[in-house]
Amino acid sequence: MADNAPIGVFDSGVGGLSVLREIRSRLPQESLLYLADSGYVPYGEKSPEFIRQRCRSIASFLLGQGAKALVLACNTATAAGIAELRELYPQLPLVGMEPAVKPAAQATRSGVVGVLATTGTLKSAKFAALLDRFACDVRVITQPCPGLVECIEAGELDAPATRALLESYVHPLIEQGCDTVILGCTHYPFIKPLLIEMLPATVTLVDTGAAVARHLETVLAARDQLGNGEAATRFWSSGDPGRLAAVLPVLWGECGMVADYPD
């Protein structure tokens, strides 16, 4: 039996739209709810407890809107908050994101893998466990990227300041011989063109959006909860709804109505 309730997806801001696009293309018959917590962006430099509080509040809101599943389209929120959400909602399908260390460790030829992510993700116990599990045989260079999410939130995907900041983060990875670079934050796929320009052509970029959409499909199929309806997408922002509406055509590919999330 089909379940045409929507899937709730959230991030600290617009980054999760990179995941939402993958979900839409993999699961075109699912209705989607997207909440950008732009009033509190960036999560990357905030405390795990603060992020957990945001996760609790947003999860409760999206479930109140009828979500049948939740996707934490944010590496930082997953690292800090998914375990607690699993405890709070043991029956709920919950899908999170983590830097793609395993595929990168399998793909590298130089044996050196770079990870671009937020400070919060890189400092988390979840990320340490990921390295222990999958990166024993490779060298992993971690690079926190403070300030980058703010550039992307501002829509400055190709501005001189964004380029300069990104250059400063990418340079150490090139210097140390990384041939595989993990995009460990859902905002970064939006600056992929810049990364491709800056990195040697031999470097492979690894992103997790498509894998998360596939995993979501598997989880819903296993519970007989896939939808077969006419898909709609609704948006909320805890920041300025007008700003999210303005960037949707570029980052989501079409216009959308954005409501205010006042919490």
Ligand code: DGL
């Ligand atoms: N997009 C987020 C992530 O994947 C969070 C970025 C931030 O707010 O610092 O980690």
